[in-house]
Amino acid sequence: MTSRTSTHHGNYLLDRFIEAQGSLGSPDIHGLQLMHGSDPFDALPSRDFIIFPTTAVVAAQTTMPDGWISGVSVIGRDGSFGMASFAHPAPVRYRYRTVQPGDAIAIRWEDLEPLYQSPRIAPILLDYLNYVVQELSVQAYCISRHAAExxxxxxxxxxxxxxxxxxxxVTHEMLGxxxxxxxxxxxxxxTRLATLGAIEPQRGxxxxxxxxxxxxxxxxxxEVDRLWEMKWDAKMLVEREGLEPSTPAL
Ligand SMILES: [Zn+2]
Structure with missing residues (x-):
């Protein structure tokens, strides 16, 4: 775990905060290197952090009262996770598993809390929370209506x-x-996606x-995913790398 102080971190949400606010103040910023399958919070001294992935991708899951594990979403350079436990000391427990190994940034909740109350940050936070709520409602629809493939x-x-x-x-277990x-x-x-030539499953x-x-x-x-992805894809490519917006690199 190392400390970093640069202004652009490669996380769409965090960088929008910095742009709107001018700076984050002087929070203790921890750089994390996340291994596949790990819980990102295991690399931290406590769970009192908000985590902003940059190159890592993390899956959020919940364990239902009957023990069934339900996938919630994937979070990468577009967002953050960890705030739910501060908003509601909650009946629903989230767990996080790293899918794509890579980097992330962790900031203590006590450092971010004043920022989250800033009128400059509120519209950005609401925009992201609107996406999260939409994602959850689409997820419920998707699970009930669409085929596994x-x-x-x-x-x-x-x-x-x-x-x-x-x-x-990803393994079959994690994907499940x-x-x-x-x-x-x-x-x-x-198997069906491989037969179509879309993917090549390998070991793990x-x-x-x-x-x-x-x-x-x-x-x-x-299509709903793409509307959100185009938003941060365009912003990051144009403003950080001087490139035209495009489909995320596939
Ligand atoms: Zn669907």
Whole structure:
């Protein structure tokens, strides 16, 4: 764990905060290197942190009262996680698992709390929370209405859009937890996507060999994902790298 002080961190949400506020004040900023499968909070002295991934991608999951694990979302360079436990000392417990290994930034909640009450930050935070709520409602619809193959394709694209890595690091078990599917159903969906030439499943990882075919295999919920992705993809590429907005690198 190291401390960092630069103004642009490569996380859309955090960098929008800095732009709006001028600075973050003087918070203690911790750089994390997250390993595949790890709980990002295990690298920290406590859970009193908000985590902003930059190149890492993390899956949020909940454990239901009957023990069933339900996937919630994936979070990467577009957002943050950890705030729910401060907002509601909650009946629903979230757990986090690193999908794509990479970097993240952690800031103590006590350092961010005053910032979150700033009138400059409120519209940015509301914009992000609006996305999160929309994502949760789409997720409920997606689970109840769409086929495992289409949902698997959508999930793989959501992870890939947030990561610079050429493959998605995931096992059947993790994919099953993230999509609330049994392992044998996941295996069948991956086989069908591989038969289409969209992916090449390897041991513990999945290469996306034909992004267009994978997109064509997605349910319509992918269009909602794309509206959000285009927002941060355009901003980060144009402002940070001087490039034109495009489809996230696939
Ligand atoms: Zn869907």
């Amino acid at each position: 289409a949902r698997t394709a959508r999930w793989l694209l959501a992870v890939r859009a947030r990561s610079p890595l050429p493959v998605v690091h 937890d993230c999509l609330s599917l049994k392992r044998e159903v996941v295996a069948g969906a991956l 990882r999945i290469a996306i060999s034909n992004p267009r075919a994978l997109r064509d295999s997605c349910c319509t919920c992918h």
